Amino acid sequence: MNFLATLRVALDALRVNKLRSMLTMLGIIIGVGAVITMVAVGAGAQARVEDQIKSLGSNLIIILSGNFTSGGVRLGSGSQLTITEDDAYALAREIPSVQAAAPTLRGNGQVVFGNTNWATQISGITPEYLEARQWEVVAGRPIDPSQVDSAAKVALLGQTAARSLFGDADPVGETVRVRRVPHTVIGVLDRKGQSMIGQDQDDVVLIPITTARKRVLGGTNVKTRNVQNITVRVRDGADIAATEQEMRDLLRQRHKLQPSQEDDFFIRNLSEVLAAQEASSRILALLLAAIASVSLVVGGIGIMNIMLVSVTERTREIGLRMAVGARGRDILTQFLVEAVTLALIGGLVGILLGAVASYAVGHFAGWRTEMSAASVLLAVGFSGAIGVFFGFYPARTAARLVPIDALRHE
Amino acid sequence: MPIDAASSASAGASDPAPLIRVRDLVKIYPLGETAVRALAGVSVDIAEGEFVAVMGPSGSGKSTFMNLIGCLDTPTSGSYLLAGEDVAHLPPDALARIRNLRIGFVFQQFNLLPRTSARDNVELPLLYAGVPAAARHAAARAKLAQVGLAAREHHTPAQLSGGQQQRVAIARALVNDPKLILADEPTGALDSGTSLEVMALLQELNRGGITVIVVTHEQDIAAFASRLLTFRDGRLIGDVANEPKDAAAQVAARRPQAEPAAA
Numbered sequence: 001m002n003f004l005a006t007l008r009v010a011l012d013a014l015r016v017n018k019l020r021s022m023l024t025m026l027g028i029i030i031g032v033g034a035v036i037t038m039v040a041v042g043a044g045a046q047a048r049v050e051d052q053i054k055s056l057g058s059n060l061i062i063i064l065s066g067n068f069t070s071g072g073v074r075l076g077s078g079s080q081l082t083i084t085e086d087d088a089y090a091l092a093r094e095i096p097s098v099q100a101a102a103p104t105l106r107g108n109g110q111v112v113f114g115n116t117n118w119a120t121q122i123s124g125i126t127p128e129y130l131e132a133r134q135w136e137v138v139a140g141r142p143i144d145p146s147q148v149d150s151a152a153k154v155a156l157l158g159q160t161a162a163r164s165l166f167g168d169a170d171p172v173g174e175t176v177r178v179r180r181v182p183h184t185v186i187g188v189l190d191r192k193g194q195s196m197i198g199q200d201q202d203d204v205v206l207i208p209i210t211t212a213r214k215r216v217l218g219g220t221n222v223k224t225r226n227v228q229n230i231t232v233r234v235r236d237g238a239d240i241a242a243t244e245q246e247m248r249d250l251l252r253q254r255h256k257l258q259p260s261q262e263d264d265f266f267i268r269n270l271s272e273v274l275a276a277q278e279a280s281s282r283i284l285a286l287l288l289a290a291i292a293s294v295s296l297v298v299g300g301i302g303i304m305n306i307m308l309v310s311v312t313e314r315t316r317e318i319g320l321r322m323a324v325g326a327r328g329r330d331i332l333t334q335f336l337v338e339a340v341t342l343a344l345i346g347g348l349v350g351i352l353l354g355a356v357a358s359y360a361v362g363h364f365a366g367w368r369t370e371m372s373a374a375s376v377l378l379a380v381g382f383s384g385a386i387g388v389f390f391g392f393y394p395a396r397t398a399a400r401l402v403p404i405d406a407l408r409h410e
Numbered sequence: 411m412p413i414d415a416a417s418s419a420s421a422g423a424s425d426p427a428p429l430i431r432v433r434d435l436v437k438i439y440p441l442g443e444t445a446v447r448a449l450a451g452v453s454v455d456i457a458e459g460e461f462v463a464v465m466g467p468s469g470s471g472k473s474t475f476m477n478l479i480g481c482l483d484t485p486t487s488g489s490y491l492l493a494g495e496d497v498a499h500l501p502p503d504a505l506a507r508i509r510n511l512r513i514g515f516v517f518q519q520f521n522l523l524p525r526t527s528a529r530d531n532v533e534l535p536l537l538y539a540g541v542p543a544a545a546r547h548a549a550a551r552a553k554l555a556q557v558g559l560a561a562r563e564h565h566t567p568a569q570l571s572g573g574q575q576q577r578v579a580i581a582r583a584l585v586n587d588p589k590l591i592l593a594d595e596p597t598g599a600l601d602s603g604t605s606l607e608v609m610a611l612l613q614e615l616n617r618g619g620i621t622v623i624v625v626t627h628e629q630d631i632a633a634f635a636s637r638l639l640t641f642r643d644g645r646l647i648g649d650v651a652n653e654p655k656d657a658a659a660q661v662a663a664r665r666p667q668a669e670p671a672a673a
Contacts, residue, residue, distance in 0.1 A: 005537050016525045320521045323482060324582070325510020325538040327503045404482045407521070 006330070010337040017310075024306040025346035027299030028386070032350025032379045033357055034292035039375040040358035042285020044368035049278045059234040060132070061244060063087075063251070065226070066265040081226035082264040085126075085209065087254060088230045092128070095246050097238035102129035103227040105209055107217040109179040111165065118164040121204045122178060124212025132233040133192075140172040140187030143208055151210035155183040159191045159202040178205055179216050240269065293382075299346065300386035307339050307394035318398050319406025332399035339391020340384055347383030351376055427494050429589060429621050430456040430479060435488035437474050448474040450644035451488070456623070456637075458589065461616045461654065463632035464625045466641035473594070475641065476625050480513055480592045481505045493589070510538050514583025518595035520575045522567040522582075528554060529563040532582045539586060553581040557611060573604030580611060584620075591615065593624045597631055603664065609634045610657035 014021040065081045088103035105124035110117050123129075130142055137156065147154055155178060162171050171185045192201040207216060209227070234243045244267055255264055311318070318331055326334075355371060362369040437449040449471045456462055466472040477483040478490060481497060484505070490498040497508060509515075522531045532550040541549070554563050557577040567575050576596060583591050593612065597605035613634055616622045626632055633655045640648030 002540060005540075005543075009537070012526065012530075316521065317523060320517075320523075321534070321538070322506065323480075323509060323515050323521075324535040325506050325586075327506045327538075329503075330538060402483075404477050407482070407517070 003333075006333050006337055007341075009334050010341055013310075013314075013334075013338055014341060020306065020310075021342060024303055024342050025349065027302035028296070028343050028346025028383050029299075029350040029353055031292070031296030031299035032347045032383055033353030034295050035289060035379055035382075036351060036354025036371065036375055037357040037361065037369075038288035038292040039285065040354070040369040040371045041361060041367060042281070042288050043370040043372055043375075044362070045281045046278065046285060047370050048368050049281050052277075059236065059238070059240060060270045061232040061234060061240070061247070062268045062270070063230040063232065063247065064266040064268060065228055066263055081224070081228060082255065083227060083230060083251070084225045085227055086225055087251060088126075088128075088227070090254060091230065091232060091247055091250060094250060095243065097235050097243045098247070099233045099235045100128040100132040100231075101233075102126055102132040102231045103209060104129060104229050104231060105212045105217055106228050107212070109216070111161065111179075111205055112177040113165040113171075113174060116165050118161060120158075120161045120164075122212065122216060123204055123206050124209035124217060125206050126209050129206070129231060132231045134233075135192060136190040137187040138190045139170065140185070142187060143206065148208040148210050151214050152208060153181060153183045153211055153215070154186045154208065156187045156189055156206040157185055158189050158204040158206075160200055161203055161205055162188050164203075176205075178207060181211075181215050183207060183211075244269065296382065296386065300343070300390040303339055303342055303387065304390035304394060306342075307335060307391055308397070310338075311335065311394050311398040314398075315401065315406045315409035318401050319403050319409065322401070322403035323407060328399040331401075332395045335395035335398050336388065336391050339395065340387035343383045343387030343391075344380070347380045350383070351379060354379070428455040429458040429460075429493055430454075431489075431491040432479075433489045435475070435478060435490065436486045437471075437478065437483070438486045447644055449478070449485070452641075452644075452646050454639065454646060454649065456621065458621055459616070459619055460621055461613065461634070461636045462621075462623045462639060463635035463637070463652075464623060464639045464641065465627060465632055465648075467627070470641040471644040472625055472641040474644075476592055476594055476623070479623065480515060481508045506538075510535055511586055512588050512590065514580075514586065514588040514591040516576070516579050516583050516591065516593035516596045518598040520567070520572075520579045520599070522575055522578060524568070525566055527564045527566055528559060528570065528578045528581075531567070531578055532585050534582060535586050549585055550581070553584045554578070556584065557581045571604070572600050573607055576600060576604075576608050577611065580608070580615075584615070588620070590621045590623070593622065595625055595627075597626070597628070602630075603661075605631065606657050606661050606664070610661050613654070613657050 063083060065083050083103075085103040088101040091098050092101040103126060107122050107124075108119065109122050110119050111122075112118075125143065126148055127143055127145055129135075130137070140156075143154060143156060146152075155176060157165070157171055157176075165171065165176065166174070171188060174185050175182050176185055177183070189202070189204075189206070195201050232247065234240055248263065248267060251265055252263065257264065318326075321331060321334075354376075358369040358371050361367055432455075433453045435449055435452040436447070439446040439448055452471070452475060464472045464476065474483070478485050481492075481500075482505075484500075485498055488498065489496060492508065492512070497505070500508070523534070529547065529550045532553055533546045536546040536549060551560070551563060554560055557580050559574060559577055559581065562570060562574065562578075565574075567578070570578065576599075580591075580596075583593075591612070596612070597608055600608060609631060612622050612624065622635075624631065624635060632638055633652070634657050636652055636654045638648065638650050638652050639646060
């Protein structure tokens, strides 16, 4: 008996029991649909994280002031500022893969305009800062090098700070007092949104680093050139790890650290944070797919169940087929093909269901979903395998029937 | 008219190569601690072209005998030559092939596939013989025509009467052009009128050269056979020749009474 004839016999048998065939398929349909939807949701979440990495810039490296050991007492990170403006300039000058290195002096304080005031973060920056952060000025103009040199009293407002002080009015040209020091607002920054740790990056006032040191933040840092951190942008396509190593070597050399001494600075790579988040979203995707797979296995057991019932119910038919010349292997093939057909048709319908469900989740829940060809192929392959696996036992049971016993079966 | 059993048996044995030759056929079914001796040594020859009725009460071994003759089961001991070939201890696949190509089966309950057309039912043995679709369809149509159901090939069993269903089953038994047809109580589920028609059909096939063996417990049905084998307690206790009645003549005789308007 050739395969095509076997296939026809199997399809006829399924057609004869339409309702039962469809109900059996339902398990696989839901299973495959669930797997595809969950994989799509997981892939969507991963893609979103990847986009975030792109927008924040994975080639952003932040150097922080590090440990300072004074007379055997190890003080915590940032307790003493160990990196300087000049470190930043040296990095930009001596490492070719550094596109921009922006030293930042940070503090907090009250900003006042008229009768409104607002507590915000005050950052003393150089013009490289906006380049390193890839931050645009949407109104007015950025801080230029001459304003840094002359310690001009000018300020750029982040969106949140601008709205808090000015509402809908245009702040450019107005005068605000930053820690009581009057500054002219020369521009407003583009919206940046939340940082990876949930901080509002738009709640900020940027002023020239020289102004910050001499007039605004002052304190112990007035006479030194120390800064809290340096934001470094690595050129596109450059090796981040290698650049990090070069920066570490250069800073150790500049800080005259012996090989036995530990770094007095930290190098933080944003991509590490993002990679961790990406890993967790990948685990989430895997978990979703695993849970959905359980329903696929349940669907497979449903197929086995129905096939066993079918074999018992059709024992006389099997006996007759054997009496008129079917061999054990013909019967085995027939039932196996039935099971695989159920699973595969279920799988194909499940793909449709999965596609619709993915779209619906994306549309109504607003989650990003991405259906991949790989998940579709996997689902089809897996449902076929389930048909073979769960169909084999019932099929073998049928094939091992003795013709006379089967014929006499009531 | 019954004639002497011994002379009939010796006449059969003198044939050079009988279609069926069984010697000392024994079948024992294990049943827990004990064993049931369903056949306790049966020897018989059946020549090609005979019409044999196998009779006996239930438990006499006649069904076991038929299962062995039909290669549906294998004997515990003894030999069975089918057309000179020893088939008593062949493996299952070889037996399946013999059933497929050389034996046609007719059952009491018809055993047609439900919700499947008459033609597809008749084709079933050809499917397992690996015959291409076009040839299958042609053969199935021809056999349906032979049993008088040419117009019913697309009907499912549910749309056919009992007699028609049994005729579909006979067409299925014929479709591989076997030398031997085994009918197990072929009229058991039919009324007397249709029973006659089925027997007339079997007699007609027998006249065409096919050996027919019918298992029955009804004397009326056995009367259409040319030889009667009687079983009791797993042994063959009677083997007589019979002057067969003509079923077709009886059908014709009944017709004016059944359908007076048709005349």
